[in-house]
Amino acid sequence: MQSETQFAGFGGQGILLMGKILAHAAMEEGFEVAWVPSYGPEMRGGTAYCTVVIGDRPIGSPIIRNPKYLVAMNLPSLEKFAPTVKPGGAILINTSLIPVDVEREDVTTIKVPAVDIAKEVGNVRAANIVALAAFVAKTGLVPLERIRSCVEEEFSAKPQLIPLNMKALQRGEAAVAERETA
Amino acid sequence: MGKVLMKGNEAIGEAAIRAGCLNYFAYPITPQSEVAEYLSRRLPEVGGVFLQGESEVAVSYMIFGAAAAGERVFTTSSSPGISLMSEGISYIAGAQCPAVFxxxxxxxxGLGGxxxxxxxxxxxxxSIGHGDxxxxxxxxxxxxxxxxxxxxxxxxAEKYRNPVMILGDGLIGQMMEPVEFRDDLRIEPTNKDEWATNGMDTRGDNRRNLVKSLYLDPDELNNHNLRLKEKYERMKREEVRYxxxxxxxxxxxxxxxxxxMSRVCRTAIDLLAEEGLPVAMIRPQTLFPFPEDAVREAAAGKSCRAVASIEMSMGQMLEDVERSVQGKRPVRWYGKCGGDVPTPEEVIAFVRSLID
Amino acid sequence: MGKTFAKPEALSDANTHYCPGCTHGVIHRLVAEVIDELGIRGRTVGIAPVGCAVLAYNYFTFDFQEAAHGRAPAMATGIKRVRPDLMVFTYQGDGDLASIGMGEIIHAANRGEKFTTVFVNNAVYGMTGGQMAPTTMPDQRTTTSPFGRNVEEVGMPIRVAELLAALQTPAYIARQAVIHPKFIKKAKRCLKAAFTYQLENRCFSFVEMISTCPTNWGMTPLQALKWAEETMLPYYPIGELKTPEATPASN
Incomplete structure (x- = not known):
């Protein structure tokens, strides 16, 4: 089995970090992983995206045109990449910045107001962690507990940021749980 | 030590340290500048030497000087930078010094992409530089x-007293994958006193060493070239990996x-197998020496109808594949340049076109 | 009574290939004497340039590396960084250092690399047959400036010592001449100072040597010495331009 997740958004939204934390968590769970960035001038200010491939066998092609999942953190990303998601896949929409719906019947949509939640938690920059938690809670790619320990490790050099990100994780998870019970 | 998730460029830098090379000179260029960024922090921690040179040309001679003095040394760069280093690489090969590029x-x-x-x-x-x-x-x-x-x-590099090159594409440098640093792979440096200009006192003798590539006498130069040729022939006998x-x-x-590119092909081959079309691959791990025998023998397989050289270049490896196959099977090229890596689907379509 | 004039241990027995009247031999000897006097032969690595001194390694009795054209300062950097205990010097001509290798020398000096450069300025490319150098004097005829150096077209000769002395990094920068015994004595003093600064791990050190090339100047050795004194010295004044103790005030 193999899954591919594309994370996309503005430069500065912490897109590459979301992917890295997922890849790290999957590695710790014993999966084969590859984290593939976009690189070059588009890194600076424009759209940032990366793809995380998780599998139970060595990862073949790291070049993914049609991912199973898309985490879209802004509107241009959704418009650009939503059509590429495999049928039967899922798209997470950061509704704080994306006022439109996915116009596809063959994919699941996960709606999370990641920026709004991050503001409530105390820092808009934690929106990526909110969205990541929601995405992982919904897809079950790895246990959330593993994401938690990887976030702690990621911020080990700035421990003052850990409580904020733990709160962001919790709220992200809760956001999709609420939706399911609603 | 367990696995860590690392970017290829950073892992390459760390691997050099684990290999016992604590000397790095470089000039920044995309898509490999992370090696220099990583080592600028890491080498001081282990008492190593990090220096950002003024140009790739200068860096190649810093490598030459350090290698000639008998120390393990390496650099990293990307295509246009390697062209600038090619002068120094020629001198290093001519002077028979070990170094890693x-x-x-x-x-x-040109600037390309x-x-x-x-x-x-x-x-x-x-032919990375002038000379043979x-x-x-x-x-x-x-x-x-x-x-x-x-x-x-x-x-x-030390076994052959010759530069060794690791040739990766931008993705190898930019991608993050789990890595394990295995200290059991480390091989200690050879004693270089026979030839290195490390100072007579270091060697404790009164015989001086000379590192040079100049041979004005035609017989001397011819003999020098023959000695070099023998090294390359030995590489062909002993170092082929695939x-x-x-x-x-x-x-x-x-x-x-x-x-x-071979990973994309592997995925394509797996998908084709599910569709009932068996396809095999030889993946050269050494490009020089090229696995000629393996390619020739595999091409001669009874059911094999065609050979495909699939590369992110306009048919450069094709020449080696054709040479290896020796006309026994049709050899075709498929590839793309510019950074748009062919997808498994594109490879599948090409492979099918060879059968139909 | 011991010998009053003996060949330095650092100098080999080989006969040099230099032309009659060439001053390379004088400079080689000064380098060898300094190395003997400092007792550093066993830990010295010389770097030969491309130019007339390309075969300099044949005339010394310690480790030597041969560089590509202009790249000796980068090689010296490589050695010195990985083996700071070695004594390293580059021996470079004006085509090598002031033309193709200008980038390497400026950056090595500016980084304060702890090696010594001996810069031989004879106002001409010697080995390739007397072509114009960056140091060729105004109106001086060479095989590529047959009507004399036209400064309107190719600019004024480069004063390398002044250029390097302008860098803010502490260094020892001197210019001397080997065209008369009185100058040669001073040249040796500066050369010894340069190697001593390296020995003390103080700074980059550089000694420019105003030299002659009778063959390519089309002069007898004596005429060449006279021409160098009368034409070059006014433009290339001798002396210590900079010492690490007294760095020019940054203004």
Missing amino acids: VNIMRGGP ILPSQADYLQATK FRLLVMAPAGVQEAVEMMMRAFPL EAYRTETDYRVLIVSYGT
């Missing part, structure tokens, strides 16, 4: 393999592919 390739010619490419195959394997010399060239297909090739590169994939099947097409 990493080329994280980007598209060309910054996306992954395999456009420097011919440069690396045939070769590099030992290894091509990793992933971050773990890049690390292991780095560990082998230094002892190989991976054979699904060659035990009744494959109808043989793919030859390396680096990131």
Whole structure:
């Protein structure tokens, strides 16, 4: 089995970090992983995206045109990449910045107001962690507990940021749980 | 030590340290500047030498000087930078000094692009600089393999007293994958007192050493070239490495592919197998020496109808594949440049076109 | 009574290939004497340039590396960084250092690399047959400036010592001449100072040597010495331009 997740958004939204934390968590769970960035001038200010491939066998092609999942953190990303998601896949929409719906019947949509939640938690920059938690809670790619320990490790050099990100994780998870019970 | 998730460029830098090379000179260029950024922090921690040179030209001679003084040393760059270093590489090969060069390739010619490419195959394997010399060239297909090739590169450079090149594409440098640094792969440096200009006192003798590439006497130069040739012939006998994939099947097409491109091909081969079309692959891990025998034998497989050289360049490796197959099967090329890596689907369509 | 004039241990027995009247031999000897006097032969690595001194390694009795054209300072950097205990010097001509290798020398000096450069300025490319150098004097005829150096077209000769002395990094920068015994004595003093600064791990050190090339100047050795004194010295004044103790005030 193999899954591919594309994370996309503005430069500065912490897109590459979301992917890295997922890849790290999957590695710790014993999966084969590859984290593939976009690189070059588009890194600076424009759209940032990366793809995380998780599998139970060595990862073949790291070049993914049609991912199973898309985490879209802004509107241009959704418009650009939503059509590429495999049928039967899922798209997470950061509704704080994306006022439109996915116009596809063959994919699941996960709606999370990641920026709004991050503001409530105390820092808009934690929106990526909110969205990541929601995405992982919904897809079950790895246990959330593993994401938690990887976030702690990621911020080990700035421990003052850990409580904020733990709160962001919790709220992200809760956001999709609420939706399911609603 | 367990696995860590690392970017290829950073893993290459760390692998050099694990290999016992604590000397690095470099000039920044996309897509491999992370090696310099990583080592600028890491080398001081281990008492190593990090220096950002004023140009790739200068860096290649810093490498030359350090290598001639008998120390393990390496640099990393990308295509246009490697062209600038090619002068120094020629001198290093001529003077028979061990050194490791990493080329994280980007598209060309000229400034080209910054996306992954395999456009420097011919440069690396045939003639990177002026004069009659070769590099030992290894091509990793992933971050773990890049690390292991780095560990082998230094002892190989010393065994042959010749520059060794790791030829990766931009993705190998930019991708993050789990890596394990295996200290058991480390091979200690050879004693270099016989030839290194490390100072007579260091060697405790009164015989001076001279590191040079100048031979004005034609017989002397010819003999020098013959000695070099013998080294390259020995590399062909002893250093060929490749991976054979699904060659035990009744494959109808043989793919030859390396680096990131070979991973795309592997996925394509798996998908084709599910569809009932058996395809095999020879993945060269050394590009010089090229696995000629393996390619020739695999191409001669009973059910094999065609051979495909699939590369992110306009048919550079094709020449080696054709040479190896010796006309026994049709050899075709497929590839793309510019950084738009072919997808498994594109490879599948091409392979099918060879059968129909 | 011991010998009053003996060949330095650092100098080999080989006969040099230099032309009659060439001053390379004088400079080689000064380098060898300094190395003997400092007792550093066993830990010295010399770097030969491309130019007339390309075969300099034949005339010394310690480790030597041969560089590509202009790249000796980069090689010296490589050695010195990985083996700071070695004594390293580059021996470079004006085509090598002031033309193709200008980038390497400026950056090595600016980084304060702890090696010594001996810069031989004879106002001409010697080995390739007397072509114009960056140091060729105004109106001086060479094989590529047959009507004399036209400064309107190719600019004024480069004063390398002044250029390097302008860098803010502490260094020892001197210019001397080997065209008369009184100058040669001073040249040796500066050369010894340069190697001593390196020995003390103080700074980059550089000594430019105003030299002659009778063959390519089309002069007898004596005429060449006279021409150098009358034409070059006014433009290339001798002396210590900079010492690490007294760095020019940054203004």
